[in-house]
Amino acid sequence: MAMQYKVVCQTWCLTSHSKAKAIEHHLNHLSPQGWEFTALESVIFLGIDVGFYLVLQRPEQDSPNP
Numbered sequence: 376m377a378m379q380y381k382v383v384c385q386t387w388c389l390t391s392h393s394k395a396k397a398i399e400h401h402l403n404h405l406s407p408q409g410w411e412f413t414a415l416e417s418v419i420f421l422g423i424d425v426g427f428y429l430v431l432q433r434p435e436q437d438s439p440n441p
Contacts, residue, residue, distance in 0.1 A: 384418075385401070411433060
């Protein structure tokens with residue numbers, strides 16, 4: 376089964392609280408569309424955690440050919 380992947384990038388999350396709220400928002404928004412959490416990678420700038428990349432996946436939906 377083929378999978379679709381989506382990468383969400385969020386920067387300038389300077390506190391753990393803002394980072395957690397942003398991740399929660401993205402997951403709550405995209406989960407009803409069939410997207411599932413796959414991976415999370417921090418964005419580090421000058422040794423400071425300033426954001427994240429959130430990777431999501433879902434089974435590829437069949438599209439009818441015209």
